[in-house]
Amino acid sequence: MKQNNKIVIAIDGFSSCGKSTMAKGLAKRIGYIYIDSGAMYRAVTLYCINHNLIDGNLIDENSLKKQMQNIHIEFKINTQSGRPETWLNGKNVEQEIRSMQVSNLVSPVSALKFVRTAMTTQQQALGKAKGIVMDGRDIGTTVFPHAELKIFVTASAETRAKRRLDELKAKGENISYQEVLKNVQERDYIDQNRSESPLKKADDAILLDNSDMTLEEQDKWLYEQYQKALFK
Numbered sequence: 682m683k684q685n686n687k688i689v690i691a692i693d694g695f696s697s698c699g700k701s702t703m704a705k706g707l708a709k710r711i712g713y714i715y716i717d718s719g720a721m722y723r724a725v726t727l728y729c730i731n732h733n734l735i736d737g738n739l740i741d742e743n744s745l746k747k748q749m750q751n752i753h754i755e756f757k758i759n760t761q762s763g764r765p766e767t768w769l770n771g772k773n774v775e776q777e778i779r780s781m782q783v784s785n786l787v788s789p790v791s792a793l794k795f796v797r798t799a800m801t802t803q804q805q806a807l808g809k810a811k812g813i814v815m816d817g818r819d820i821g822t823t824v825f826p827h828a829e830l831k832i833f834v835t836a837s838a839e840t841r842a843k844r845r846l847d848e849l850k851a852k853g854e855n856i857s858y859q860e861v862l863k864n865v866q867e868r869d870y871i872d873q874n875r876s877e878s879p880l881k882k883a884d885d886a887i888l889l890d891n892s893d894m895t896l897e898e899q900d901k902w903l904y905e906q907y908q909k910a911l912f913k
């Protein structure tokens with residue numbers, strides 16, 4: 682049911698396929714709130730790193746479970762860029778959460794049931810009034826199963842790794858294509874095979890393979906899907 686003609690838009694898909702770029706662009710164009718659900722899982726992972734809850738690949742699940750109540754995640758619009766930034770316990774962590782250190786640990790943290798329950802509850806609260814574009818892995822399947830528009834984005838792992846590599850290099854990270862490709866493939870595997878709300882296309886989601894699409898072409902395509910969903 683639309684509330685004052687506002688709907689919920691879920692954009693799920695594989696790592697680094699362009700979900701956030703598409704979601705941000707559409708939200709800005711139609712005046713919706715944009716929520717990067719991945720940033721929330723990244724913020725939990727950063728909290729774990731900062732509080733020594735991860736040793737190698739081993740997560741101190743009992744301690745993390747007790748400390749979930751200490752993890753407060755907010756999104757605040759940067760007045761200069763106009764873009765939302767992720768804040769963890771009162772600190773702007775938008776840059777830190779995008780590091781490879783976080784990217785190498787976020788999938789195991791995100792596979793924990795109590796982490797997913799806490800994040801999903803917060804995500805659903807954010808979308809209560811509709812008028813939201815949320816991107817992630819399980820938005821159309823678990824967080825907003827009744828979303829009026831669901832998109833599932835994919836592209837070849839090699840294309841996605843190249844896109845992420847270019848993004849990280851532009852931010853000054855010194856990293857190899859092989860390292861990025863390995864992280865993309867590992868996270869896709871873990872995300873798809875975890876027992877709790879795994880990454881998979883919702884039956885009623887529209888599939889988009891944007892391997893050969895430009896930023897402009899995918900934005901145009903997404904806006905057309907939004908217009909169709911409004912008048913469904």
Ligand SMILES: Nc1ncnc2c1ncn2[C@@H]1O[C@H](COP(=O)(O)OP(=O)(O)O)[C@@H](O)[C@H]1O
Binds near residue numbers: 699701703845896899
């Ligand atoms: N169609 C596209 N062609 C080329 N680069 C793209 C395309 N879509 C997104 N990108 C770039 O790929 C990188 C990852 O995009 P992002 O939206 O962060 O992916 P995701 O949110 O799926 O992880 C960004 O640098 C973005 O500008």
Ligand SMILES: Nc1ccn([C@@H]2O[C@H](COP(=O)(O)OP(=O)(O)O)[C@@H](O)[C@H]2O)c(=O)n1
Binds near residue numbers: 698720791818
């Ligand atoms: N709704 C979501 C969003 C992200 N995640 C987890 O968080 C990780 C990082 O998500 P992200 O969207 O920031 O990652 P990228 O697609 O930007 O590489 C994913 O690899 C998942 O493990 C999740 O489990 N559920």
